[in-house]
Amino acid sequence: MFKVGIADTTFARFDMGKSAIDELKKKTGGIRIVRYTVPGIKDLPAACRKLLMDELCDIAMALGMPGGKEIDRVCAHEASTGLIQVQVVTGKHIIEVFVHEDEAKDEKELSRLADKRTREHALNVYYLLFKPEELTKNAGKGLRQGYRDAGPARE
């Protein structure tokens, strides 16, 4: 039975962890979930390392919502860099789901976007664990999470 780690933050303005868990449970009964909440996105690398190495999760999701200022973009970059380092060390995937506050025009759209992107990436986690061949079928198909798919380029 696979074990999935869900790392999220109190900084985010939407409960992305709830969306991720709901979507994963809808999709399959064959996983166990460990949730771990930290203050901000810069705490996600340590959280994911704990989930993957101490809790022995097979994969993790790192859910965060950076603010809209330049300093927030730098924080997000630092967090991402750390999340990749944890993957290099552990050899396991961390599916990063970041929703930048300024991606949406208002709070309602922000909530909708955070929910949708998280759920679509939860599906990616499901595919990576159970049906990797589904991802290969969609290679080069221009898939997007949270927005409409871009689709393949005309040849």
Add this chain to the structure above:
Amino acid sequence: MFKVGIADTTFARFDMGKSAIDELKKKTGGIRIVRYTVPGIKDLPAACRKLLMDELCDIAMALGMPGGKEIDRVCAHEASTGLIQVQVVTGKHIIEVFVHEDEAKDEKELSRLADKRTREHALNVYYLLFKPEELTKNAGKGLRQGYRDAGPARE
């Protein structure tokens, strides 16, 4: 009994270490504190590594106050990157509390902000050690440290 490392700097213009220790002691008698002061924020990664690996602290706080110039922002970025690397290596949290000198309009506000942000992050350290479920209860609630909480986005 948990051991908390407090790393701070002589560069900062406010004694953030004192605020952190005061807040932690107010909250609980159940921790030991090790304080380690270095010249500047770039020395914090090595300081935290010493606290976590040599002093065997369970968690550390990295307290710093970068200046307001472009070069200071680069230094802060380098320090943050190093702090994340130490977390990846040790598997322990380092709660970074950086107050940028240009976040405040005058020295008085700078002091107040440094004190408040440090204390609120000291509480996060307390929750991570003793009551992680409190953080999960606040997942997605738009919490901020030093400023007013942003709150959850309207759905």
Add this chain to the structure above:
Amino acid sequence: MFKVGIADTTFARFDMGKSAIDELKKKTGGIRIVRYTVPGIKDLPAACRKLLMDELCDIAMALGMPGGKEIDRVCAHEASTGLIQVQVVTGKHIIEVFVHEDEAKDEKELSRLADKRTREHALNVYYLLFKPEELTKNAGKGLRQGYRDAGPARE
């Protein structure tokens, strides 16, 4: 017999994995290929680490198509940094083939560029494995992948 890992994404708008595999097979029957598709370029470092360390591939190709916005450039930078870290850890090459969506003026040119650059880098993989001396013969010759070679500078 050499084993080549091909990591690609569902985000890309062209099936670069197919081009890579086709070109490698045209060139030699002496390799085995393992393909692994992930959602986006930030998942490529973990994918390549799995290919090189779990699947024991001798070399990998990391195929991706970052979007044309600033945030996409940051993602590409993070992915590249991670790919280099995996090479530092494993001691094996990962030939990165990134085609930025805004390199091409329309979808047709984007497809052509993605196909051509992937194929030319597949040849580099072939040379690294079977004929490294061919690369040395071309040292300093200003070779480009996907575009016309720049050629050596006049002396």
Add this chain to the structure above:
Amino acid sequence: MFKVGIADTTFARFDMGKSAIDELKKKTGGIRIVRYTVPGIKDLPAACRKLLMDELCDIAMALGMPGGKEIDRVCAHEASTGLIQVQVVTGKHIIEVFVHEDEAKDEKELSRLADKRTREHALNVYYLLFKPEELTKNAGKGLRQGYRDAGPARE
């Protein structure tokens, strides 16, 4: 007896190594010094790693003078990042003393600044080794090296 590594460069336009050694010797007879000169600042991480791991120094100083162009700032950033990595790996401090050529209005001021900043950081090395409590006494005091101290912010 402590051993201090001094890494400096032929690129710098002032003999910072000499200032560091002079200041350390003035302060105490209780250390041994190993000096290692490399071409430029990007060579300092490897130099410091050699000093700390091969020569078994307890601490190192990395002395450099980046030029005033954008490319020099990138080099300095890369060097700093590497110096932090060496600290993460070795668990020992490297006190970085960089003087940017464009910090000073003329050559004379540049020399004076390089000398002063190096000497003041040599004192920090002395305190870290022999009197760490002196640094804690100065926590939050707004100390600067090479320039006038900023001092603590008014509360």
Add this chain to the structure above:
Amino acid sequence: MFKVGIADTTFARFDMGKSAIDELKKKTGGIRIVRYTVPGIKDLPAACRKLLMDELCDIAMALGMPGGKEIDRVCAHEASTGLIQVQVVTGKHIIEVFVHEDEAKDEKELSRLADKRTREHALNVYYLLFKPEELTKNAGKGLRQGYRDAGPARE
């Protein structure tokens, strides 16, 4: 007998590897040289790791010529970061010789600059291996490679 690794690229528009080898051989018969050519500068970290760890070279040169566009500057930064990581891991020097295509006003100057900078850094390799005291003699002397030395600042 020392072993020197020379890593270069087919992307460069000048045969920098040839200049490096020629200069090293002119200077001493006391070294063995291993040359390894890769497609581009991002492949240099893996190449140098192979030279230093698999071929057991004592030192390496990483020779590259980034293009003049913004994306090329990012690539160069990523390559440099990786080269420093390899040095941190191996504890051996990699002397990076990068000539940015837009440093020169025409192809002829580009060739001359690439040749000169490579040869002057080959001398640095020679000094690091055989006469480190020569570098210390030149500490703070404002030496440059490829251009006229800046010289020491007036005191």
